[in-house]
Amino acid sequence: MTTRRRRSAERITLSDVARSAGCSLMSASRALSQPDLVSDALRERVEQAVKALGYVPHPAARSLASSRSNLVAVIIPSLSNAVFVDTVEAIQRVLMPAGYEMMIGVSHYRPEEDERLLRAYLAHQPAGLLITGFERSDAARAVPANYTAPMVTLMELSERPDDYCVGFSQLEAGVAMTRTLLERGYRHVAFAAAQLDPRTLQRAEGYRQAMRQAGRYEPTLELLTPQLSSIGLGAELLDRLLAQHPQIDAVFFNNDDLALGALFRAHQLGLDVPGRLAIAGFNDLPAAAWMHPALSTVRTRRGEIGELAAQMLLSLMRGQQPAERCIDVGFEVVMRDSA
Amino acid sequence: MTTRRRRSAERITLSDVARSAGCSLMSASRALSQPDLVSDALRERVEQAVKALGYVPHPAARSLASSRSNLVAVIIPSLSNAVFVDTVEAIQRVLMPAGYEMMIGVSHYRPEEDERLLRAYLAHQPAGLLITGFERSDAARAVPANYTAPMVTLMELSERPDDYCVGFSQLEAGVAMTRTLLERGYRHVAFAAAQLDPRTLQRAEGYRQAMRQAGRYEPTLELLTPQLSSIGLGAELLDRLLAQHPQIDAVFFNNDDLALGALFRAHQLGLDVPGRLAIAGFNDLPAAAWMHPALSTVRTRRGEIGELAAQMLLSLMRGQQPAERCIDVGFEVVMRDSA
DNA sequence: CTGAAAGCGCTTACAG
DNA sequence: CTGAAAGCGCTTACAG
Numbered sequence: 001m002t003t004r005r006r007r008s009a010e011r012i013t014l015s016d017v018a019r020s021a022g023c024s025l026m027s028a029s030r031a032l033s034q035p036d037l038v039s040d041a042l043r044e045r046v047e048q049a050v051k052a053l054g055y056v057p058h059p060a061a062r063s064l065a066s067s068r069s070n071l072v073a074v075i076i077p078s079l080s081n082a083v084f085v086d087t088v089e090a091i092q093r094v095l096m097p098a099g100y101e102m103m104i105g106v107s108h109y110r111p112e113e114d115e116r117l118l119r120a121y122l123a124h125q126p127a128g129l130l131i132t133g134f135e136r137s138d139a140a141r142a143v144p145a146n147y148t149a150p151m152v153t154l155m156e157l158s159e160r161p162d163d164y165c166v167g168f169s170q171l172e173a174g175v176a177m178t179r180t181l182l183e184r185g186y187r188h189v190a191f192a193a194a195q196l197d198p199r200t201l202q203r204a205e206g207y208r209q210a211m212r213q214a215g216r217y218e219p220t221l222e223l224l225t226p227q228l229s230s231i232g233l234g235a236e237l238l239d240r241l242l243a244q245h246p247q248i249d250a251v252f253f254n255n256d257d258l259a260l261g262a263l264f265r266a267h268q269l270g271l272d273v274p275g276r277l278a279i280a281g282f283n284d285l286p287a288a289a290w291m292h293p294a295l296s297t298v299r300t301r302r303g304e305i306g307e308l309a310a311q312m313l314l315s316l317m318r319g320q321q322p323a324e325r326c327i328d329v330g331f332e333v334v335m336r337d338s339a
Numbered sequence: 340m341t342t343r344r345r346r347s348a349e350r351i352t353l354s355d356v357a358r359s360a361g362c363s364l365m366s367a368s369r370a371l372s373q374p375d376l377v378s379d380a381l382r383e384r385v386e387q388a389v390k391a392l393g394y395v396p397h398p399a400a401r402s403l404a405s406s407r408s409n410l411v412a413v414i415i416p417s418l419s420n421a422v423f424v425d426t427v428e429a430i431q432r433v434l435m436p437a438g439y440e441m442m443i444g445v446s447h448y449r450p451e452e453d454e455r456l457l458r459a460y461l462a463h464q465p466a467g468l469l470i471t472g473f474e475r476s477d478a479a480r481a482v483p484a485n486y487t488a489p490m491v492t493l494m495e496l497s498e499r500p501d502d503y504c505v506g507f508s509q510l511e512a513g514v515a516m517t518r519t520l521l522e523r524g525y526r527h528v529a530f531a532a533a534q535l536d537p538r539t540l541q542r543a544e545g546y547r548q549a550m551r552q553a554g555r556y557e558p559t560l561e562l563l564t565p566q567l568s569s570i571g572l573g574a575e576l577l578d579r580l581l582a583q584h585p586q587i588d589a590v591f592f593n594n595d596d597l598a599l600g601a602l603f604r605a606h607q608l609g610l611d612v613p614g615r616l617a618i619a620g621f622n623d624l625p626a627a628a629w630m631h632p633a634l635s636t637v638r639t640r641r642g643e644i645g646e647l648a649a650q651m652l653l654s655l656m657r658g659q660q661p662a663e664r665c666i667d668v669g670f671e672v673v674m675r676d677s678a
Numbered sequence: 679c680t681g682a683a684a685g686c687g688c689t690t691a692c693a694g
Numbered sequence: 695c696t697g698a699a700a701g702c703g704c705t706t707a708c709a710g
Contacts, residue, residue: 056462060399061687079424123395264629290603400703
């Protein structure tokens with residue numbers, strides 16, 4: 001037996017299955033992909049052959065021939081952020097049983113990387129795309145149009161009529177926590193954020209609007225840094241804020257990691273929270289409720305975002321229009337003991 | 340112009356590039372994949388054509404024709420566990436610049452799921468595989484042998500001569516922390532664990548060996564539950580341990596999430612840590628050092644594991660033998676204030 | 679250094 | 695309900 005090229009361990013192909021089932025290659029193909037269009041007898045023979053030979057379809061061949069795939073590309077900024085992990089887990093829970101596989105790309109909050117991933121994944125002819133946020137260069141936004149794959153955006157909301165999305169208003173969430181703090185009587189409310197991705201900046205804008213509206217906005221009370229968020233950074237930001245603006249009586253941190261760090265530091269400094277200084281976070285990570293004092297924060301529904309976005313994508317991939325193009329899952333201000 | 344089948348937006352193919360560059364299809368192919376074998380002039384014309392047309396290679400076609408791909412399959416048990424996130428991030432940091440893309444599969448600590456993912460990913464003809472742990476059914480272990488893709492195992496160590504791996508001895512780590520606790524004078528050291536994956540059980544065995552060796556082993560001091568680890572569960576396990584065995588003076592938790600929960604609960608109960616009860620964890624997550632009291636734990640080098648494993652896989656995918664087949668990155672017992 | 683041809687493993691109209 | 699043929703976009707020996 002002379003094979004011109006050695007296949008890795010003589011892969012079992014659909015034509016082996018067909019031969020073993022005593023039918024044509026394409027009947028075998030049909031028996032697997034459109035079983036309804038085939039006689040019961042044939043279907044059974046093919047299924048047995050598949051089992052007997054241990055046949056596994058070749059995704060690349062299928063994708064090349066059909067210009068479709070069972071791949072869903074998911075692009076997120078970070079895996080270190082529990083928010084995106086929860087979202088991805090939820091996505092997987094709905095996509096996997098439906099027979100899809102995920103390609104997860106992590107952009108590390110870098111726009112160029114986000115766009116590179118988008119292009120690279122599109123080349124794989126994914127059946128669908130799940131991407132984070134709308135901010136993207138015009139060129140990058142134009143790319144998906146050349147492909148037929150449906151796309152649902154996570155985390156943010158859009159007014160454009162041709163967008164599909166599941167998220168919540170980051171700006172409104174920023175407004176809501178700031179207002180709550182002001183209503184509780186805090187006068188000098190600082191805002192501290194790291195990373196500075198679009199959603200962070202939207203929340204910052206919300207903070208600004210609420211402060212302006214209350215006539216209490218002071219630009220110097222905003223502390224923004226491009227560094228990556230971490231517990232340690234939260235502690236550091238608290239130090240800086242306290243040194244520069246001893247008059248502050250509350251800090252709204254852009255996420256719980258930072259707020260946790262600030263809470264730890266406050267404890268080290270013997271600072272009374274919330275007596276001397278109130279501290280609030282964003283996301284409601286598991287540790288938030290366990291801290292002493294328990295952290296006040298904004299609860300985000302990232303599991304729901306992942307689940308609903310994946311379901312919407314599933315509809316689109318099946319050629320159905322979802323009931324809503326953009327779903328607002330909302331958020332919830334959760335005041336505990338720290339503010 | 341009659342196209343028999345409508346391609347999605349008339350994809351630009353390599354033959355478009357060849358036509359535009361005024362050369363044959365296969366010279367174009369060579370100019371891209373083996374540029375050294377081609378004249379400078381040709382290479383430049385092809386490169387220009389690629390740029391002008393915005394050509395993007397079709398991964399499925401390439402993979403089908405060459406029976407190779409730029410996909411590396413990574414299978415981990417969980418993304419909620421920061422340990423695996425750190426590992427995956429490190430893997431991505433070395434694989435991405437080398438031109439590979441990752442398919443991440445999450446098994447949720449379910450052996451069937453782990454094996455299903457292994458088979459599914461293998462069908463994609465990945466260039467390489469990175470999997471977690473060795474425990475796998477014989478059938479599943481046999482599968483990769485049919486494929487040529489090299490495979491490196493994460494987290495554990497192996498004695499078998501044909502395994503590639505990067506990890507550390509989970510058993511030794513369990514022994515080390517238990518011994519340290521005993522040396523510090525704790526007499527009734529309990530062990531609490533959730534999830535019960537192979538690595539957890541190896542650590543439990545380490546605990547058992549150390550306790551037996553010290554003549555202090557009591558089976559009832561082991562609290563094992565198949566539930567998923569979480570801060571809340573840690574608090575719960577502490578309650579149960581305290582109720583059933585008031586005599587315990589130390590608890591070694593299988594991971595930091597559980598230990599953190601126990602620390603929070605101890606604070607709520609007004610329990611003196613480590614005076615009345617010592618608490619130790621495993622992994623050294625970022626929050627561990629910030630707790631009050633700071634958590635004693637076992638530091639694991641998961642970033643290093645990911646990095647070295649990816650580098651080893653890179654060598655193997657290039658056909659080179661790595662210097663070592665199994666790398667032991669070790670671990671470090673970090674005693675802080677909680678024990 | 680360059681090219682014509684075959685082939686990777688599958689699916690898709692089109693006939694029967 | 696079933697089959698013969700063409701084609702998806704690329705790479706790989708083999709010639710020249």
